[in-house]
Amino acid sequence: MSFSPYHEFNWTDCWFLLQGAGRTILLMLVAGTLATVLGVAVGWLRFASRAARILTAPAIDVLRSVPLLVLLILVSSVFGIAGFDIDVFGTAVAILTLYAAAFAAEVARAGFASVDRRTRRAARSLGMTAGQEARHVLLPLAARTVFPAWVSLMLALVKDSALVSAIGYVELLKASQVAVTQTNQPFLVFALSGLLYFAICYPCSVLSRNLEARMKHDLAA
Template identity: 35%
Template sequence: MATIGPNELYFLMQGLKWTLALTIIGFIGGGVFGLAVALARTSEAPFARRFTAGYIAIFQGTPLLMQLFVVYYGVALMGFNVDAWVAVAVAFTLHASAFLGEIWRGGIQAVPKGQTEAANALGLHYVSRMKDVVLPQALRISLPATIGFLVQLIKGTSLAAIVGFVELSRAGQIVSNQTFRPLTVFAIVGIIYFLICWPLSLWGASMERRLQTASR
């Protein structure tokens, strides 16, 4: 059996780089579209509420793996030749937007109605009311759940390997096949995931405790 040396560790770090890049793109892109989804879910327009409710139901009711397949192979069936990186980034952005949209929708509706009524009494229009009054409080309320979803998104990037994208888990599989040391390699991969996700989980739990203390 081959040893796991600097070259193998470097290859794993390259996979980690793409895991983090995919997470960042999916989270930021999902955050932008997710905010739009949350605003539509809480709007007074019935069509917008029904449309975004169906959108959320589709992405929350189907496996992420299936969503990756549909985006990757569906785009190819439509005659577009896209790189695996682009397809995976689009799939994760859509996936994250549905979950973040629902999380932030809950945060918006958790803001006391008195805040909105006070903003209306001051004559603030919709944009100012949401930007200056509602959204800062809603995002603070939903921060622990948002961090929890980020942790799930980081771990979910491992599914991108199914369409040929080389992230951390796929890099570990390749190194394992080359060195014939699957236990050692995936122990290293697991430790890397743990070192990324565990501090985020602690941060989310800390934020949740602070919110509970502040609400008493």
């Protein structure tokens, strides 16, 4: 009987993949939330101020033009070489956040720009302060215009988060690679892993379609 370094794919491997999926979801929730908050703030500044638009342009351009994988490896290597004891999850979240925020900022800016100035003026004419107008008129109208673009961004973030496996964070992709080295069943493992990515993204996309329909209820025929 020859000795095999591999074992049959079993429930332990399956659990391992699920844990990876859980970390992928965690990354999406944390980085997605931070990127959205940061993106709306930066998008607002870029919408409202010419100076802010010019000052933030280089950062946005760099983040949107350099591949995420390059950013991840670059930053973790630089910190590593500089002798910092870096937390892999923290680094992954930070880079994903900045990367997605650069896109979110442009989505948000487009949303703010899409709101008719005359509608905003009408709100001010009723005695609303600039802040009240922003909260009750500008934000809701901008949000429903760019909601589909924002959902696409979040789904892209789930898939892009696979790249943080390159710096050693064991999310779904890394968990799959590990499982393959132990079972030598790449087809089965990656089929499962693909299924899990789908199981994360598809409900989000269905939920978003419902939300979108509800936000545009007034436009329905």
